Amino acid sequence: MLERRRARHQALHILYQREITDETLSGILATGTFSGEDGEPTEFCRELLMGVESHQTIIDATIESISENWTLSRMPLVDRNILRIAVYELMFQDDIPDSVSINEAVEMAKIYGTDDSSKFVNGILGRLSEERTREAATHGESA
Numbered sequence: 001m002l003e004r005r006r007a008r009h010q011a012l013h014i015l016y017q018r019e020i021t022d023e024t025l026s027g028i029l030a031t032g033t034f035s036g037e038d039g040e041p042t043e044f045c046r047e048l049l050m051g052v053e054s055h056q057t058i059i060d061a062t063i064e065s066i067s068e069n070w071t072l073s074r075m076p077l078v079d080r081n082i083l084r085i086a087v088y089e090l091m092f093q094d095d096i097p098d099s100v101s102i103n104e105a106v107e108m109a110k111i112y113g114t115d116d117s118s119k120f121v122n123g124i125l126g127r128l129s130e131e132r133t134r135e136a137a138t139h140g141e142s143a
Contacts, residue, residue, distance in 0.1 A: 007045035008085060008104055010038045012112065014049055015081040025049050051088045059087045066127045078112045079120060086125050090132065098129040 014034050018025055028034050029041065029049070052059060060072055063083050072080050086105035089096050102125045109117035
C-alpha cells in the first residue's frame with residue numbers, strides 16, 4: 001500500500017515536471033531528469049504515467065465535463081494532475097476501488113495543493129464515482 005502511495009506521489013511530481021518543462025514523459029523517464037528523492041520510478045508509477053499519457057484526451061474531457069464552470073486551464077496545475085491520476089485509476093484500473101483512488105487523491109491535494117484543493121478534488125472525483133455507479137447499475141454491472 002505504501003509503495004503505491006509513493007508511486008502516486010512520484011507520478012504527480014513527474015506530471016508536474018512535464019507541464020512545467022514541456023518535456024515528454026518518456027523523455028523525462030529516459031533521461032532520468034525526474035527528482036531522485038523517491039528513487040527510480042516503480043512499475044506502478046510508470047503504469048500511471050503511461051496510462052495518463054495514453055488516455056489523456058478522454059481523461060481531460062471527463063474532468064471538464066464533471067467540473068462545473070471549470071476548464072482544465074483554470075485549474076491549478078497540481079490539482080489537474082492529481083485529478084488526471086485519479087481519473088485514470090477510476091476509469092482504467094478495475095483492481096483499485098474507487099474509494100482508494102479518491103482518498104489517495106484527496107490526501108495528495110492536502111499535501112501539494114491549496115487550502116481548497118482537497119475539497120475540489122474530492123467533489124469532482126465523488127461526482128465521477130457516482131456517475132460510474134449509476135451507469136453500472138443501469139447496465140447491471142458493478143462499479
